[in-house]
Amino acid sequence: MIRFEGVSKAFGATPALDGLDLTVPEAAFAVLLGGSGAGKSTALRTINRLVEPDAGRVLLRERDVASEPAPALRRRIGYVIQGIGLFPHWTVARNIGAVPRLLGWPAARIAARVDELLALLRLDPDAYRDRLPAQLSGGQAQRVGVARALAADPDILLMDEPFGALDAVTRQALQQEMARLHAATGKTILLVTHDVEEAFALATRIAVMADGRLLQEGPPRELLDAPADPRVRDLLDGGAIGMRRLALSQAATLASPGGEAPPSLPRIPRTATARDALEAMLAARAEAVLLLDESGAPAGVVALRDLLRA
Numbered sequence: 001m002i003r004f005e006g007v008s009k010a011f012g013a014t015p016a017l018d019g020l021d022l023t024v025p026e027a028a029f030a031v032l033l034g035g036s037g038a039g040k041s042t043a044l045r046t047i048n049r050l051v052e053p054d055a056g057r058v059l060l061r062e063r064d065v066a067s068e069p070a071p072a073l074r075r076r077i078g079y080v081i082q083g084i085g086l087f088p089h090w091t092v093a094r095n096i097g098a099v100p101r102l103l104g105w106p107a108a109r110i111a112a113r114v115d116e117l118l119a120l121l122r123l124d125p126d127a128y129r130d131r132l133p134a135q136l137s138g139g140q141a142q143r144v145g146v147a148r149a150l151a152a153d154p155d156i157l158l159m160d161e162p163f164g165a166l167d168a169v170t171r172q173a174l175q176q177e178m179a180r181l182h183a184a185t186g187k188t189i190l191l192v193t194h195d196v197e198e199a200f201a202l203a204t205r206i207a208v209m210a211d212g213r214l215l216q217e218g219p220p221r222e223l224l225d226a227p228a229d230p231r232v233r234d235l236l237d238g239g240a241i242g243m244r245r246l247a248l249s250q251a252a253t254l255a256s257p258g259g260e261a262p263p264s265l266p267r268i269p270r271t272a273t274a275r276d277a278l279e280a281m282l283a284a285r286a287e288a289v290l291l292l293d294e295s296g297a298p299a300g301v302v303a304l305r306d307l308l309r310a
């Protein structure tokens, strides 16, 4: 768990954080969302003490981060930034093994960990461990950055606009990778972005910031249904509240048994979202879709009007 208690920070006359109160629960994939200059990066950096607050405190698992020397603290915290900053003259393996080496792990354990992480990030260890960063695509380099941040099995992972420099397709692939990784590891992740789509694709909880303060925090659906502040509504809307709501709903929760569904209906997996269901209906110009379970057997029908209940 990460807790900000009344954290303030000014750079000269510019207030970046103004009494930030925020709790990030254990194992959450939390997204700090807000416009430029809202204070998101500054908030993130108070956790690993790249920024020291003027007032207030930051607790990591109930312990004040200021009570520990910064280098030791940082070894317990994974940190991924845009452009990652891999050491250019080090191989991928050496980059990933940097923190374990600092911690004095034996070489064999480091080598095994490097291969394990490359495989976790879907990079073939034999093909990639000896490459230099210049021999990687942007997306591959970012995967190596994530692997490096996870190397010493940190308590939490901080990510500051990690996919900002990537093209849309690579960004989406890495977002899916991070969602899978979060589910697989159960790590607490705090990710900063100004991209609302990214926030909704990843977050189990969203914290909306403006002017160095928290406007609202909660599960994505709660923010959509009950925005606590007009600025939250404006930020989340973008003309797409209805579509976002569909994307957060499972099609199966809206289905009826279907009985004798016409064979012409488009078919989608039972695990699809209500947004997927709408997309399938529009693509096929049909007024309903048939859900299929894992074995391909019919598992219910969702009609166009059912989507109004999402």
Ligand SMILES: Nc1ncnc2c1ncn2[C@@H]1O[C@H](COP(=O)(O)OP(=O)(O)OP(=O)(O)O)[C@@H](O)[C@H]1O
Binding pocket: 011, 014, 015, 016, 034, 035, 036, 037, 038, 039, 040, 041, 042, 043, 194
């Ligand atoms: N090292 C610094 N020196 C001076 N001013 C800073 C510094 N870091 C941040 N600021 C200022 O603090 C305010 C908050 O910045 P911060 O980077 O935390 O916002 P942000 O929400 O992450 O914005 P962005 O999405 O544009 O990165 C801004 O006005 C910024 O100019």
